[in-house]
Amino acid sequence: LRRGAITNLSKMLGRMHPADAARVITHLSSPKEKREVFELVRGEAKRGQVLSELNGDSIQQVLADLLHSDIAWLLKDLGPDDVAYILGFLPEERGKDILALMKTEDSTEVADILKYPKDTAGGIMTTEFFSLPEDATAQEAIRRLQQATDAEMVFYIYVTDKDEHLVGVLSLRQLLTVPPATPLKNIMMRDVMSVAVDMDQEEVARQVASYNLLAIPVVEKDGKLAGIITVDDVVDVIREEATEDMLKMAGAIEEDSVSKSSSFGAAKLRLPWLFTNLVGSLLSGAILWYFRMTLQEVVAIVSFIPVIAAMGGNVGLQSSTLIIRGLATGVVELSDVRTVFFREVKVGLLMGLACGVMLTLVGWAWHQAFLGMVVGTSLVIAFLVSTSMATIMPVVLKRMGVDPAVAAGPFVTTANDITGITIYLSLATLFLDHLR
Amino acid sequence: LRRGAITNLSKMLGRMHPADAARVITHLSSPKEKREVFELVRGEAKRGQVLSELNGDSIQQVLADLLHSDIAWLLKDLGPDDVAYILGFLPEERGKDILALMKTEDSTEVADILKYPKDTAGGIMTTEFFSLPEDATAQEAIRRLQQATDAEMVFYIYVTDKDEHLVGVLSLRQLLTVPPATPLKNIMMRDVMSVAVDMDQEEVARQVASYNLLAIPVVEKDGKLAGIITVDDVVDVIREEATEDMLKMAGAIEEDSVSKSSSFGAAKLRLPWLFTNLVGSLLSGAILWYFRMTLQEVVAIVSFIPVIAAMGGNVGLQSSTLIIRGLATGVVELSDVRTVFFREVKVGLLMGLACGVMLTLVGWAWHQAFLGMVVGTSLVIAFLVSTSMATIMPVVLKRMGVDPAVAAGPFVTTANDITGITIYLSLATLFLDHLR
Numbered sequence: 001l002r003r004g005a006i007t008n009l010s011k012m013l014g015r016m017h018p019a020d021a022a023r024v025i026t027h028l029s030s031p032k033e034k035r036e037v038f039e040l041v042r043g044e045a046k047r048g049q050v051l052s053e054l055n056g057d058s059i060q061q062v063l064a065d066l067l068h069s070d071i072a073w074l075l076k077d078l079g080p081d082d083v084a085y086i087l088g089f090l091p092e093e094r095g096k097d098i099l100a101l102m103k104t105e106d107s108t109e110v111a112d113i114l115k116y117p118k119d120t121a122g123g124i125m126t127t128e129f130f131s132l133p134e135d136a137t138a139q140e141a142i143r144r145l146q147q148a149t150d151a152e153m154v155f156y157i158y159v160t161d162k163d164e165h166l167v168g169v170l171s172l173r174q175l176l177t178v179p180p181a182t183p184l185k186n187i188m189m190r191d192v193m194s195v196a197v198d199m200d201q202e203e204v205a206r207q208v209a210s211y212n213l214l215a216i217p218v219v220e221k222d223g224k225l226a227g228i229i230t231v232d233d234v235v236d237v238i239r240e241e242a243t244e245d246m247l248k249m250a251g252a253i254e255e256d257s258v259s260k261s262s263s264f265g266a267a268k269l270r271l272p273w274l275f276t277n278l279v280g281s282l283l284s285g286a287i288l289w290y291f292r293m294t295l296q297e298v299v300a301i302v303s304f305i306p307v308i309a310a311m312g313g314n315v316g317l318q319s320s321t322l323i324i325r326g327l328a329t330g331v332v333e334l335s336d337v338r339t340v341f342f343r344e345v346k347v348g349l350l351m352g353l354a355c356g357v358m359l360t361l362v363g364w365a366w367h368q369a370f371l372g373m374v375v376g377t378s379l380v381i382a383f384l385v386s387t388s389m390a391t392i393m394p395v396v397l398k399r400m401g402v403d404p405a406v407a408a409g410p411f412v413t414t415a416n417d418i419t420g421i422t423i424y425l426s427l428a429t430l431f432l433d434h435l436r
Numbered sequence: 437l438r439r440g441a442i443t444n445l446s447k448m449l450g451r452m453h454p455a456d457a458a459r460v461i462t463h464l465s466s467p468k469e470k471r472e473v474f475e476l477v478r479g480e481a482k483r484g485q486v487l488s489e490l491n492g493d494s495i496q497q498v499l500a501d502l503l504h505s506d507i508a509w510l511l512k513d514l515g516p517d518d519v520a521y522i523l524g525f526l527p528e529e530r531g532k533d534i535l536a537l538m539k540t541e542d543s544t545e546v547a548d549i550l551k552y553p554k555d556t557a558g559g560i561m562t563t564e565f566f567s568l569p570e571d572a573t574a575q576e577a578i579r580r581l582q583q584a585t586d587a588e589m590v591f592y593i594y595v596t597d598k599d600e601h602l603v604g605v606l607s608l609r610q611l612l613t614v615p616p617a618t619p620l621k622n623i624m625m626r627d628v629m630s631v632a633v634d635m636d637q638e639e640v641a642r643q644v645a646s647y648n649l650l651a652i653p654v655v656e657k658d659g660k661l662a663g664i665i666t667v668d669d670v671v672d673v674i675r676e677e678a679t680e681d682m683l684k685m686a687g688a689i690e691e692d693s694v695s696k697s698s699s700f701g702a703a704k705l706r707l708p709w710l711f712t713n714l715v716g717s718l719l720s721g722a723i724l725w726y727f728r729m730t731l732q733e734v735v736a737i738v739s740f741i742p743v744i745a746a747m748g749g750n751v752g753l754q755s756s757t758l759i760i761r762g763l764a765t766g767v768v769e770l771s772d773v774r775t776v777f778f779r780e781v782k783v784g785l786l787m788g789l790a791c792g793v794m795l796t797l798v799g800w801a802w803h804q805a806f807l808g809m810v811v812g813t814s815l816v817i818a819f820l821v822s823t824s825m826a827t828i829m830p831v832v833l834k835r836m837g838v839d840p841a842v843a844a845g846p847f848v849t850t851a852n853d854i855t856g857i858t859i860y861l862s863l864a865t866l867f868l869d870h871l872r
Contacts (some may be wrong), residue, residue: 019646023766029775053646146613155591155608172591172608177582209675210455210489212668214650231667232648238671239645242678243761249682250757251750263779267786270754277750278791282798284742292735299728302738306720306745306853313746314687314713318706321686325679330459339465343699350703355714362718417742 010040018046022053031061038062048074052082056089063090072101080109081126081233088118113227121204122197124237125218125227131158132184134167139180145172158217158225159188165223166192194219197226204229205237206330245328248405249321251277280414284309284421291425298435300367301428304375305421307359312382312420313413315351316390319344320412323394324404334395341391348387352380370434374427382420389415446476454482458489467497474498484510488518492525499526508537516545517562517669524554549663557640558633560673561654561663567594568620570603575616581608594653594661595624601659602628630655633662640665641673642766681764684841685757687713716850720745720857727861734871736803737864740811741857743795748818748856749849751787752826755780756848759830760840770831777827784823788816806870814860821859822852 013021021041028034041047051059051074063071075083075098083102087095087110095114099107109127116122130148132141141157157175159168168188178187194217195204208216208231215230251273288295288305295301323340326332332340356376363372390412394404428435449457457477464470477483487495487510499507511519511534519538523531523546531550535543545563552558566584568577577593593611595604604624614623630653631640644652644667651666687709724731724741731737759776762768768776792812799808826848830840864871 017647019648023646026767027769027772142612145609173581176578209668209671210459211453212455212671214667231650231671232645235645235648235667235671235674238674239678239765242675242682243765246678246682246685246757246761250753263782263786266779266783267790270783271787271790273754274747274750274787274791275794277746278743278794281742281746282739284746285739288741289736289739292738295738296732296735299732300725302728302731302741303718303721303725305724305738305741306717306857307714309742309745310713310717310720310749310850310853311710314710317686318709321682325682329675329679331462333463336463343702346699347702347706350699351707351710354703354707355710358711358714414746417746421742 006040009037010042013037013041018049019053021046021050022058025050025062026055026058031064034058034061035065044074045077048076048078048082051075051086052078059086059089068094068097069101071098076102076106079126079128080106080113081124081128081227083110084113084123087114116197119201120197121195121199121201121218121229122226124201124204124233125197125229126233127227129158129215129217129225129228131160131166131225134159134161134183134185134188136184137180138175138178138182138184138187141175141184142180145175156215156228157184158192158228159184160225164225166194166217166219166225168192169217192217195229196221201237202241202328205234205241208234209238210330241328245324245403245405248403249324276411277414281417283414284417287418287421287425291429294425294429294432297432298371298428300371301425301435303366304359304363304371304424308375308378308382308420308424309417311355311379312386312416315348315383316386316412316416319348319387319390320394323391327394327398327404334398337391337395341388344387344391345384348383349380352383355383356380368435370431371428374431374435375424378420378424378427381423382416385419385423386412386416389419442476445473446478449473449477454485455489457482457486458494461486461498462491462494467500470494470497471501480510481513484512484514484518487511487522488514495522495525504530504533505537508534512538512542515562515564516542516549517560517564517663519546520549520559523550552633555637556633557631557635557637557654557665558662560637560640560669561633561665562669563663565594565651565653565661565664567596567602567661570595570597570619570621570624572620573616574611574614574618574620574623577611577620578616581611592651592664593620594628594664595620596661600661602630602653602655602661604628605653628653631665632657637673638677638764641670641677644670645674646766677764681760681839681841684839685760712847713850717853719850720853723854723857723861727865730861730865730868733868734807734864736807737861737871739802740795740799740807740860744811744814744818744856744860745853747791747815748822748852751784751819752822752848752852755784755823755826756830759827763830763834763840770834773827773831777824780823780827781820784819785816788819791819792816804871806867807864810863810867810871811860814856814863817859818852818856821855822848825851825855 016024025034025037028037038047038050041050051062054062075086083106087098090098099110112127113123113125130145132144155172157170157172158166159170161167168185168190169192170184170188174187193207193211193213195207197218197220204216207213208229213231215228217225218227218229220226251270322344323332356379359379360372360376363375393412397404397406452460461470461473464473474483474486477486487498490498511522519542523534526534535546538546548563549559549561566581568580572580591608593606593608594602595606597603604621604626605628606620606624610623629643629647629649631643633654633656640652643649644665649667651664653661654663654665656662687706758780759768792815795815796808796812799811829848833840833842
């Protein structure tokens with residue numbers, strides 16, 4: 001970077017929201033540039049915020065050369081959930097060393113979060129919430145609120161009993177509308193929604209989204225209030241999970257963003273699915289080879305191999321995408337499976353008939369009527385098989401505890417290709433006398 | 437429904453959150469059942485809330501037989517954004533008649549929202565926000581707050597000048613921590629983020645998500661404060677947009693849920709993509725037919741047609757999914773295109789080499805070494821072409837103002853199948869002497 005550019009950039013970064021500065025840094029290609037630009041952000045508070053908005057790779061690159069004490073200094077004003085997020089990307093030893101350099105009260109809170117898996121309620125909660133005992137009065141609550149500077153998002157005030165069990169909730173506005181001496185237990189809502197520390201983050205997101213909450217309290221097994229999850233973190237979870245599902249369905253498993261990891265790393269992550277696919281389509285090839293006599297006798301048959309192979313897979317992809325996304329958002333439940341199954345098969349049949357008739361006509365015009373009929377019939381059967389498999393597979397996987405998104409791409413598509421080709425060539429061989 | 441079941445269900449519905457009751461109704465299959473269960477929800481306030489959580493089809497079914505005056509009665513306690521959402525699914529005439537039966541102040545607010553397209557900031561905002569003039573004092577603000585019963589989500593207090601232009605924002609907590617006589621203009625933050633009424637809802641969602649906001653104000657062209665969008669509506673937008681993109685990529689355009697619309701309707705919506713695909717794969721078939729002499733001379737060539745056809749499409753799908761999702765979440769920007777392009781092509785080359793070597797060996801072991809080499813080479817070229825096209829297409833479409841997700845499925849996949857097969861059979865024909 002040239003001298004003039006540095007002054008300009010430094011000014012621009014000063015005016016930017018930390019999230020925007022983080023985006024600028026993420027989009028730089030070399031780790032060296034990322035470090036340089038990060039260093040230009042002024043003030044460790046803002047540097048810390050920028051850090052909390054970066055993705056894993058950028059965090060690793062930016063912090064690579066920093067001393068443990070410098071990192072601890074950057075993290076000092078962040079919430080424990082953000083610190084846990086950042087340290088989660090560093091080697092465990094390094095994380096511990098950095099925590100040891102922070103204030104004890106801060107580091108224990110962070111350690112509390114780090115002990116839960118990253119994708120559970122405990123792993124994404126913050127421990128800096130605002131709670132009060134049930135005997136406190138509205139006036140005391142307001143006074144405490146004026147002093148609490150580091151609690152996140154105080155619109156809900158959580159009320160606990162003497163054992164720190166969550167017993168109620170009230171809104172900041174309710175406090176303002178009652179006489180000052182009213183005890184909280186008289187005005188709080190006792191029916192509080194909460195989630196368990198070990199609940200999967202996707203399920204947490206589903207609850208917060210469907211009940212339109214701003215935050216949800218997280219409780220330990222014994223009912224003790226452990227933390228809260230705020231809606232802004234839920235928004236991140238929802239976006240991430242959708243991205244993950246899409247990538248999984250395309251067989252680019254777990255590669256979380258385009259411009260970061262090395263090409264080798266990316267290739268390594270994407271290859272397993274391609275290999276599955278390679279084996280699957282070689283099987284289709286073996287089936288063609290097995291029927292080579294048929295193909296040699298009536299070469300016109302080859303004209304429809306791509307149609308049969310592609311269409312079954314595509315119809316299946318439509319169905320499985322609907323089911324997978326439906327299961328993820330809660331629109332489809334496991335109990336609906338029967339209804340959904342019959343509906344998809346019916347849709348498959350309708351589309352199969354439409355495409356089948358069209359293919360029959362094409363086959364007739366292009367080669368001969370009987371070949372057209374064989375192709376059309378094969379297509380209808382292939383559609384029925386595809387939609388059935390595409391509906392059942394994700395459900396079976398979900399029941400087995402496997403993420404249904406993984407399956408959509410590789411298995412269903414390949415399996416559909418194979419069955420489609422088998423049906424087509426078997427029918428063609430069966431009626432070979434009419435095709436000659 | 438039997439008598440006993442009705443009593444039970446009615447009790448259960450009484451205890452349920454409106455969102456859960458709505459989910460129960462959505463999952464019923466017949467419109468008649470939906471109406472019956474909806475009628476069992478007690479109290480028009482709760483019935484209204486349930487209504488606001490239903491999807492379009494269910495709203496239409498549930499309201500089908502109701503009088504305009506009954507519907508107006510159900511809507512009377514809802515926020516104007518929810519009323520606008522519900523009326524948006526009814527025929528325009530009916531909506532107008534219902535609005536005419538509501539209180540004038542409510543109906544003008546709803547009409548204000550309805551005049552904006554559904555997927556813009558204006559269409560999803562609520563007009564029931566809490567704003568105060570800049571000369572008001574903290575004490576006045578608190579008093580006004582105690583009276584405001586219908587404003588949504590008061591954690592941010594928006595401050596306007598005498599022309600109702602948005603000039604600042606402050607948090608409810610800030611109000612509590614200053615002397616009562618302080619005018620708002622002394623404590624407010626002047627640098628307010630806001631969005632224009634005509635901004636696309638996806639862009640609004642992106643901003644709220646990346647700046648971790650709870651609500652964002654919506655302003656008219658002249659800077660007048662028109663409404664606010666709260667984070668719970670943003671969460672819905674994010675989920676919907678992700679679903680839409682996934683379905684578009686699978687060619688199941690605009691079908692928003694599995695269990696609702698008729699099978700005929702669904703088939704009609706999904707068929708266009710299948711027809712595109714049909715035409716595309718018939719073209720692949722025509723290419724095979726064109727090269728029929730080659731195929732008849734060396735029938736072993738057919739064994740690799742499925743591999744070549746499938747693999748190019750799949751590699752392309754990986755790349756285009758990454759780009760499309762990246763563009764949607766803002767991880768990839770149009771300015772990054774060059775970097776992303778070269779990276780994807782490099783990844784494609786690496787994976788092509790890995791799969792190509794494997795295919796060469798398979799071809800050698802199965803048929804003969806030279807055929808293996810032809811297949812392997814074709815695959816590498818096909819991968820390079822696929823990744824290039826898959827990266828460029830979404831970007832070109834985005835630049836043209838078309839949603840990139842639409843393109844991923846149909847065009848890229850089909851185009852890749854065709855090029856793959858053309859490359860393979862051209863090479864095979866070229867080196868036919870060595871394959872015999």
